[in-house]
Amino acid sequence: MTDEILSCSDVWFRYPDGTIALRGISLTIYEGEILAILGPNGAGKSTLLLVLAGLLKPWRGFVSYRGERLRVDDPLIRRSIGMVFQNPDDQLFCPTVFDDLAFSLRQLELPEDEIKRRVEEAALLVGVSHLLHKPPYRLSFGEKKRVALASILIYDPEILILDEPTSSMSPRFIFQIKEILEERRSIGRTHILATQDVEFAYELADRIVIIIEGRLRREGSPEIIIQEPNLLEEADLKIPKGV
Amino acid sequence: MRRCRGGLLASYLEAVSEVLNGLLAGGAWRLYPFTSLTVLIVLVVSTAYTDPFPFTFISMIPIIVALILSAISHRLAYLLKTIATSSLFLTVISLPLIFYLPGRPLVRVELGFVSLTATVEGLSRASAFFLRCLNTISISLGWMSLVGVDPLIEGLRFIDPSGTIPLLLFLSTRYIPLSIRETVRILAARESRMMRRDRGVAWMILSTSIGDLLLRSLHRAERVGMAMRARALSGRLPSPTTHSALSLRDLIVLPLVALYIVIYSLRWLI
Numbered sequence: 001m002t003d004e005i006l007s008c009s010d011v012w013f014r015y016p017d018g019t020i021a022l023r024g025i026s027l028t029i030y031e032g033e034i035l036a037i038l039g040p041n042g043a044g045k046s047t048l049l050l051v052l053a054g055l056l057k058p059w060r061g062f063v064s065y066r067g068e069r070l071r072v073d074d075p076l077i078r079r080s081i082g083m084v085f086q087n088p089d090d091q092l093f094c095p096t097v098f099d100d101l102a103f104s105l106r107q108l109e110l111p112e113d114e115i116k117r118r119v120e121e122a123a124l125l126v127g128v129s130h131l132l133h134k135p136p137y138r139l140s141f142g143e144k145k146r147v148a149l150a151s152i153l154i155y156d157p158e159i160l161i162l163d164e165p166t167s168s169m170s171p172r173f174i175f176q177i178k179e180i181l182e183e184r185r186s187i188g189r190t191h192i193l194a195t196q197d198v199e200f201a202y203e204l205a206d207r208i209v210i211i212i213e214g215r216l217r218r219e220g221s222p223e224i225i226i227q228e229p230n231l232l233e234e235a236d237l238k239i240p241k242g243v
Numbered sequence: 244m245r246r247c248r249g250g251l252l253a254s255y256l257e258a259v260s261e262v263l264n265g266l267l268a269g270g271a272w273r274l275y276p277f278t279s280l281t282v283l284i285v286l287v288v289s290t291a292y293t294d295p296f297p298f299t300f301i302s303m304i305p306i307i308v309a310l311i312l313s314a315i316s317h318r319l320a321y322l323l324k325t326i327a328t329s330s331l332f333l334t335v336i337s338l339p340l341i342f343y344l345p346g347r348p349l350v351r352v353e354l355g356f357v358s359l360t361a362t363v364e365g366l367s368r369a370s371a372f373f374l375r376c377l378n379t380i381s382i383s384l385g386w387m388s389l390v391g392v393d394p395l396i397e398g399l400r401f402i403d404p405s406g407t408i409p410l411l412l413f414l415s416t417r418y419i420p421l422s423i424r425e426t427v428r429i430l431a432a433r434e435s436r437m438m439r440r441d442r443g444v445a446w447m448i449l450s451t452s453i454g455d456l457l458l459r460s461l462h463r464a465e466r467v468g469m470a471m472r473a474r475a476l477s478g479r480l481p482s483p484t485t486h487s488a489l490s491l492r493d494l495i496v497l498p499l500v501a502l503y504i505v506i507y508s509l510r511w512l513i
Contacts, residue, residue: 055469075476083473090466093417095267104474135264137424155476 003031004067005190006052006081006159011061013047013214021047023214024061029159034181034191036201036222039211040236045194046086048211049161052192053083082157086164086194088144092136097128097147100136104155122154125180141168153180160184162193166200178204199240202226210235252449253430255328260423262321266384267416270391271316278493279390280398282500283383289508290382295374296367304507305378309385318388322381329380333373340369392416414471421467422460429455 006029013022021044029035029052037045050056052063054070054077063070070077085091094100101119110118123129126146136144145165152160160181166174174197181191181204195201201208201222208225210218212235218225225231232239274282295302306326313322342352346364353359387395396416399409433448505511 050469053473055473078473078476081473085466085470087466090463091470093421093467093470095264095269095420099268104476107474107476133268135268137264137420151474155474 005031033206036205037194044214082152083161088148122150276398279394305382309381312385337369341365
């Protein structure tokens with residue numbers, strides 16, 4: 001876990017209404033690690049993820065992927081960085097779950113048999129095999145979240161970005177996500193997740209950063225961060241039980 | 244989208260979204276995109292330019308063919324819903340023709356100080372217009388339900404090699420159902436906070452929903468656009484379907500379409 005894979009340097013982001021969501025964030029992400037971004041609502045976590053995924057262009061500063069400046073809509077970046085959005089309704093736009101899972105593979109013009117095989121594998125992994133021919137909007141929130149995750153896992157991106165993966169999810173699904181992420185970490189994949197679930201971050205992450213009002217307040221190992229109750233309180237976070 | 248509280252409008256919008264989504268879900272037959280599009284154009288043009296009158300069994304052929312096509316693709320319910328809704332709209336549109344055209348008087352209608360006379364010629368023209376439109380809608384929808392919408396969009400690449408029009412259509416077909424569902428949610432959210440039910444409040448809900456809908460649709464479009472870009476692995480915005488080649492099915496379809504034209508448009512076999 002020593003090679004730098006993604007970094008941002010003095011990144012500022014301002015929305016069209018004038019809200020400054022990020023204020024000079026500099027951060028380095030290393031290959032094979034799980035980085036958890038924690039912070040209160042409106043801290044800028046989701047915006048930071050979108051900037052790191054190359055979907056929003058920073059107003060000031062830049063993002064680098066393997067030492068080179070990240071270019072928006074570069075096919076290499078798209079294949080290397082996958083993002084699971086906070087709201088699955090934003091992510092699922094195809095008429096059936098199958099089509100949604102197959103969407104990215106069809107861009108690669110893979111043979112239909114191969115697409116079918118990979119769709120079935122991904123669906124099995126997150127437990128949505130029985131939903132493949134349903135329209136996504138007919139699914140429950142939890143099912144949509146699963147499909148959204150599968151739609152990214154299907155092309156096995158080098159960096160997986162997850163925005164609030166555990167919010168409103170059942171303990172069983174949270175356990176499944178942990179297993180999936182740990183499995184991916186074991187083969188050297190990198191993960192960045194934004195969450196308010198300190199317990200989840202504590203159990204899974206190699207490193208935690210805390211963002212408050214668009215500024216990076218603290219960075220360190222989970223064991224160190226958890227020892228700072230005042231900081232967690234300031235970030236509107238709950239200290240997990242038994243820690 | 245769970246069925247929510249709400250009146251006729253919400254139910255109508257939900258049904259539209261359902262039909263669109265059903266059509267987008269892909270057809271029973273996979274044809275070469277160019278064949279799919281060409282056959283659609285031929286069917287629509289030949290039906291739209293054929294006068295269904297004098298009314299015989301032949302006049303109903305497009306609807307019958309459409310019913311068969313949608314039954315093959317298990318989308319009969321969508322076609323029936325669309326026929327029912329289109330009939331309602333077409334009735335409203337064609338109604339003035341009955342009174343507008345001069346001819347033998349059929350019935351006189353007094354509406355306050357306005358006196359309208361329905362004529363036989365007017366009724367005949369209105370019926371012909373109604374049936375011609377309904378036939379065209381049915382046959383196009385029947386064909387779309389058989390082959391799916393995406394191959395038709397893909398077929399446009401033969402006309403527009405730059406891919407701009409297919410891309411715009413592809414995005415529209417994804418955004419329209421999303422916007423409709425957003426509308427239903429907005430209406431449901433407002434209705435759930437209605438303290439009294441009367442027509443005034445219902446109209447207020449509708450009128451104030453429009454601005455909100457526009458803003459939310461834009462926001463949703465932006466988010467969905469980002470999700471599409473995030474998964475557009477080829478680096479360009481997506482192509483709706485995988486590329487398929489000409490097959491035996493394409494060759495089978497052509498004589499069948501020719502037979503349709505011979506029987507319905509040219510009426511040679513009658």
